[in-house]
Amino acid sequence: MTSAPEEISGQLVELLPRLRRFARTLSRNQHDADDLVQSVVERAWRHLDQLKPGANLGSWMFGIMKNAWIDDRRAKSRRGEVALPEDSGEHPAVSPVDSNASLWSVSEAMNKLPEEQRLAVALVLVEGMSYKEASGLLEIPIGTLTSRLARGRSALAAALGDPS
Amino acid sequence: MNLDDETLMAYADGELEPAQRAEIAAALEKDPALAARVEKHRALRAEVAGAFATVLGDPVPERLRAVAKGSAAPAPRARGNVVQFPTRGNRAPATPWRAREWLAMAASLVLGVVISWRALSPATPQMIAAGNGALAARGALATALDRQLASNQASDAEVSIGLTFKSRGGSYCRSFTLHASGTAGLACRSGDEWRIPVTASADAAGGDFRQAAGSIPSAVMQAIEARIAGDPLAAPEETRARDAAWKPARQP
Numbered sequence: 001m002t003s004a005p006e007e008i009s010g011q012l013v014e015l016l017p018r019l020r021r022f023a024r025t026l027s028r029n030q031h032d033a034d035d036l037v038q039s040v041v042e043r044a045w046r047h048l049d050q051l052k053p054g055a056n057l058g059s060w061m062f063g064i065m066k067n068a069w070i071d072d073r074r075a076k077s078r079r080g081e082v083a084l085p086e087d088s089g090e091h092p093a094v095s096p097v098d099s100n101a102s103l104w105s106v107s108e109a110m111n112k113l114p115e116e117q118r119l120a121v122a123l124v125l126v127e128g129m130s131y132k133e134a135s136g137l138l139e140i141p142i143g144t145l146t147s148r149l150a151r152g153r154s155a156l157a158a159a160l161g162d163p164s
Numbered sequence: 165m166n167l168d169d170e171t172l173m174a175y176a177d178g179e180l181e182p183a184q185r186a187e188i189a190a191a192l193e194k195d196p197a198l199a200a201r202v203e204k205h206r207a208l209r210a211e212v213a214g215a216f217a218t219v220l221g222d223p224v225p226e227r228l229r230a231v232a233k234g235s236a237a238p239a240p241r242a243r244g245n246v247v248q249f250p251t252r253g254n255r256a257p258a259t260p261w262r263a264r265e266w267l268a269m270a271a272s273l274v275l276g277v278v279i280s281w282r283a284l285s286p287a288t289p290q291m292i293a294a295g296n297g298a299l300a301a302r303g304a305l306a307t308a309l310d311r312q313l314a315s316n317q318a319s320d321a322e323v324s325i326g327l328t329f330k331s332r333g334g335s336y337c338r339s340f341t342l343h344a345s346g347t348a349g350l351a352c353r354s355g356d357e358w359r360i361p362v363t364a365s366a367d368a369a370g371g372d373f374r375q376a377a378g379s380i381p382s383a384v385m386q387a388i389e390a391r392i393a394g395d396p397l398a399a400p401e402e403t404r405a406r407d408a409a410w411k412p413a414r415q416p
Contacts, residue, residue, distance in 0.1 A: 005234060008234070009232060009233045009234045012232035012233070012234075013229060013232045013233060015232075016224045016228055016229065016232055017219070017220045017221075017222075017224060018220065020219055020220075020222070020224065020228070021216050021217075021219040021220055024216060024219045025216055030219075030222075034225055034227075034228060037228055038227065038228055038231055041228065041231045041232050042231055045231075045234050101292070101299040101349065101360050101361065101362055101363045102211070102214060102215040102361060102362035102363070102383060102387065103215045103216065103218055103219070104299070105215075105298070105361075106211065106212055106215035106216070107215070107216075110212075121212065124177065125208075125209050125212045125213055126212060126213055126216045128213070130179065131174070131177070131179050146170050146173075146174065147170065149173065150169055150170045150173050153173065153205065153208055154169075156208060156212065157204065157208050160208070160211065
């Protein structure tokens with residue numbers, strides 16, 4: 001550990017908007033997304049000793065969030081809390097009066113994607129990572145990332161319809 | 165040239181090596197169908213990125229700021245509705261990672277994008293409603309989109325119309341601002357209603373802001389750029405389109 005806690009804390013605060021956005025691409029609504037951000041930031045503080053010197057704090061946080069999200073879904077699915085995407089429709093991702101109609105429809109479409117495609121889409125299309133960065137973070141080969149991304153995109157395009 | 169979709173996608177994302185990139189660029193010039201496939205990848209990327217970009221501008225809940233600061237630094241008291249954007253000084257040295265994106269977002273923030281709670285104010289629900297899997301204009305917004313001309317509108321009108329243009333599909337689209345809720349958006353004619361593919365919060369606080377050239381939030385601007393065919397309508401064309409009840413324009 002080379003960074004002082006004050007420095008880390010400042011960097012974490014700066015990362016919050018991007019962490020919230022990544023969480024929002026994975027969650028059905030902003031409230032769930034913020035719960036995810038909170039648990040990830042708490043985890044990060046607890047495991048700060050695992051952050052390698054010189055490592056990028058942002059990448060590290062995104063990796064923790066990816067793992068936390070997957071763990072959380074596994075746990076909920078064991079408890080039967082996660083409705084299969086096909087069953088959904090009862091609870092819209094956000095209210096239709098949400099500030100952003102596009103966020104509402106894209107988020108609904110994202111929620112229908114399988115986990116691995118959603119992660120690929122979130123990291124590349126939303127976070128703007130290169131294929132290399134995203135495959136590194138997801139710990140998968142670049143070819144796998146590419147095919148997940150392609151499948152996720154065609155599913156999204158089908159769900160959203162072509163722009164008028 | 166037979167190109168698989170993954171290669172075209174990688175091209176659209178700027179992921180190919182220079183040699184392959186040049187090869188595909190040459191192929192695209194000869195084959196409009198291929199070029200259209202690349203364009204679809206780009207449009208989808210812009211749509212997805214644009215949708216979630218608004219989250220970056222939302223005020224960060226105090227509880228998250230508190231945990232980020234860690235237990236050593238007690239959280240300051242919650243500040244009610246005051247929106248705390250990071251100061252420029254905080255943002256500038258941000259992570260070297262994606263610095264360009266941060267700057268782009270900072271620029272959007274300056275334009276007053278998205279203060280989400282504003283959009284929850286009472287004016288919005290009656291003007292925008294969900295139906296048939298899409299959002300559509302209702303009430304005063306629908307009336308303004310039907311009747312109001314950008315070239316001739318009262319400065320104190322509830323709704324301002326921005327750009328009116330023909331989409332690539334031939335239908336008319338109009339950007340708008342709801343002043344009471346500080347919401348900006350795009351509406352496109354579909355059948356006899358106005359569908360709303362995107363809204364974003366525009367800071368409606370400053371009177372001058374309304375007329376500012378750059379006042380269309382970036383999410384709305386991206387939606388316009390993804391759809392527009394040709395130039396926005398000039399005043400006479402806008403009047404004619406309105407008088408023809410916004411029937412789809414003939415393809416040029």
